[in-house]
Amino acid sequence: MEIQTRKEKGAIIVLVKGRMDALTAPEFENDLSGQISKGENIFLINLTGLEYISSAGLRSILSISKKLKEKRGKILFTGLHGPVEEIFTISGFDSIFKIFLSEETALNEI
Amino acid sequence: MSIVFTITLPAKLENLQKMMRSVCDSAQIQGFARKKIGEIELAAEEAWVNICNYAYPEQSGDVEVIGKADDNNFIIEIIDSGIPFDITALSDPNITDDVDERKIGGLGVFLMKKMADEVRYRRENDRNVVELIFKKAGGG
Numbered sequence: 001m002e003i004q005t006r007k008e009k010g011a012i013i014v015l016v017k018g019r020m021d022a023l024t025a026p027e028f029e030n031d032l033s034g035q036i037s038k039g040e041n042i043f044l045i046n047l048t049g050l051e052y053i054s055s056a057g058l059r060s061i062l063s064i065s066k067k068l069k070e071k072r073g074k075i076l077f078t079g080l081h082g083p084v085e086e087i088f089t090i091s092g093f094d095s096i097f098k099i100f101l102s103e104e105t106a107l108n109e110i
Numbered sequence: 111m112s113i114v115f116t117i118t119l120p121a122k123l124e125n126l127q128k129m130m131r132s133v134c135d136s137a138q139i140q141g142f143a144r145k146k147i148g149e150i151e152l153a154a155e156e157a158w159v160n161i162c163n164y165a166y167p168e169q170s171g172d173v174e175v176i177g178k179a180d181d182n183n184f185i186i187e188i189i190d191s192g193i194p195f196d197i198t199a200l201s202d203p204n205i206t207d208d209v210d211e212r213k214i215g216g217l218g219v220f221l222m223k224k225m226a227d228e229v230r231y232r233r234e235n236d237r238n239v240v241e242l243i244f245k246k247a248g249g250g
Contacts, residue, residue, distance in 0.1 A: 022159045023126055052148060054155045055218035065209050083148045090224050091217060092205030 011042040017049030020057030029060035041073030048079030115177040149225040156222035165192025186242040198231045
């Protein structure tokens with residue numbers, strides 16, 4: 001898994017590539033937790049490059065969003081496709097998170 | 111039904127990739143499409159992680175993974191000698207809860223059941239045997 005972050009319009013845009021499994025999901029959680037503790041509280045997660053996600057990945061997303069909720073922060077998603085989109089739907093994550101078709105539309109929402 | 115692979119590894123999270131490679135290579139040889147291979151991988155990961163997390167709370171132990179196939183089915187048998195745990199008896203998480211109520215656990219077994227065409231459990235010779243069954247397209 002590869003994580004790239006940049007800041008735009010007050011949001012941290014996080015590009016996640018590769019596989020988010022039981023071995024790699026903690027990296028995602030640690031990376032974002034670190035940024036939350038530095039005071040960042042708006043995140044846009046771009047999953048265009050993500051090919052695979054397991055429950056460990058979903059769990060790290062849920063854990064981050066719980067942390068953000070405490071800080072009145074926001075977490076948005078874009079780039080869902082293929083198997084990752086399917087897993088979001090099966091798990092009901094598509095109804096608990098805000099999902100956008102592009103980074104642009106997501107950023108306009110913030 | 112013939113055995114197409116077997117692999118025995120210590121029940122440790124770090125062995126996930128080794129187990130997944132055997133499963134993935136075998137699924138490819140069995141002729142599954144890429145999408146289905148992803149589903150097979152996901153079911154196998156969830157079963158593996160579950161054993162690593164819960165089967166051996168006090169001592170270390172092994173997991174044996176056996177792939178079996180015939181014209182209609184591809185079966186992954188995952189066997190541990192840890193504490194008895196009937197994975198099929200676990201109730202599904204409530205997937206309509208929002209962020210506040212959503213429980214962090216329970217999703218793994220749920221996804222495993224969704225990805226496999228069938229999941230069977232049996233306790234045999236003091237071992238937990240989980241069978242993940244995947245139907246081949248056009249078969250059965």
